[in-house]
Amino acid sequence: MIELKHIWQTYKSPDGKTTLDAVKDVSITINDGEIFGVLGRSGAGKSTLVRCINLLNRPTKGNVIVDGQDLTKLSASELRRVRHKIGMIFQHFNLLSSRTVYDNVALPLELAGVSRDKIREKVTPLLELVGLTEHAKKYPAQLSGGQKQRVGIARALANDPTVLLSDEATSALDPETTTSTLALLRKINKELGVTIVMITHQMEVVKQICERIVVMDHGEVIEEGSVLDVFRNP
Ligand code: ADP
Ligand code: ADP
Numbered sequence: 001m002i003e004l005k006h007i008w009q010t011y012k013s014p015d016g017k018t019t020l021d022a023v024k025d026v027s028i029t030i031n032d033g034e035i036f037g038v039l040g041r042s043g044a045g046k047s048t049l050v051r052c053i054n055l056l057n058r059p060t061k062g063n064v065i066v067d068g069q070d071l072t073k074l075s076a077s078e079l080r081r082v083r084h085k086i087g088m089i090f091q092h093f094n095l096l097s098s099r100t101v102y103d104n105v106a107l108p109l110e111l112a113g114v115s116r117d118k119i120r121e122k123v124t125p126l127l128e129l130v131g132l133t134e135h136a137k138k139y140p141a142q143l144s145g146g147q148k149q150r151v152g153i154a155r156a157l158a159n160d161p162t163v164l165l166s167d168e169a170t171s172a173l174d175p176e177t178t179t180s181t182l183a184l185l186r187k188i189n190k191e192l193g194v195t196i197v198m199i200t201h202q203m204e205v206v207k208q209i210c211e212r213i214v215v216m217d218h219g220e221v222i223e224e225g226s227v228l229d230v231f232r233n234p
Pocket of ligand 2: 100102103116117120124136
């Protein structure tokens with residue numbers, strides 16, 4: 001379970017003269033195994049909030065509790081271990097252009113010091129899972145957007161995370177590719193039991209895949225509930 005408790009994030013302007021409360025006293029609970037959506041327009045504070053889950057953002061105030069452990073109280077080395085449990089995918093994929101598909105997926109394992117044989121045992125089924133086995137030797141520039149995102153998804157799963165954070169992962173994709181990418185995420189949720197947190201400004205995305213959502217605006221949660229409840233016509 002992930003609990004964000006009374007999260008505040010205050011940013012200073014570059015000149016230090018003004019401040020912005022990007023997230024204002026937000027508390028949410030995300031259950032194991034669910035697909036949870038954070039919906040809102042650009043600038044609402046979605047990324048800032050969700051990046052607290054792996055402390056990519058350290059909140060100005062509040063607590064981040066993952067599986068009963070308060071991440072804001074961990075040492076740097078303990079935090080590194082916990083971060084392995086949390087994978088992340090991005091709008092612009094963040095792949096390394098000089099590495100093949102295979103080597104992009106292998107990267108987190110290389111960084112963790114995993115042996116070449118173990119890396120191959122891990123990467124081969126991941127490429128299978130995301131349907132890229134035949135493209136393993138290609139470079140990112142040779143792939144479509146949907147294929148690039150599949151590389152990003154496989155890479156995010158390399159360390160066997162229990163949670164996957166998706167930051168506008170379908171926003172650069174056409175509607176058809178979005179639907180197939182969401183189908184892949186649903187399969188990962190069902191088959192691997194990975195909890196998924198989807199940040200998106202696209203209502204269609206949360207309608208297609210999320211069970212529960214919050215809607216954010218100006219740093220606050222303005223709606224919360226099941227997708228059916230939030231979009232029920234009055
Ligand atoms: P969203 O993900 O909903 O688009 P963000 O969390 O990215 O929103 O941003 C919320 C607000 O915080 C925006 O006004 C944005 O400009 C500001 N912001 C985000 N990151 C930073 C930062 N590192 N420094 C200063 N301001 C930031
Ligand atoms: P070896 O043990 O023969 O040296 P490795 O498994 O260490 O082979 O892989 C060496 C390189 O070969 C990797 O870094 C990767 O670039 C490439 N490679 C390995 N397996 C595959 C695969 N299934 N598909 C594409 N490239 C692969």
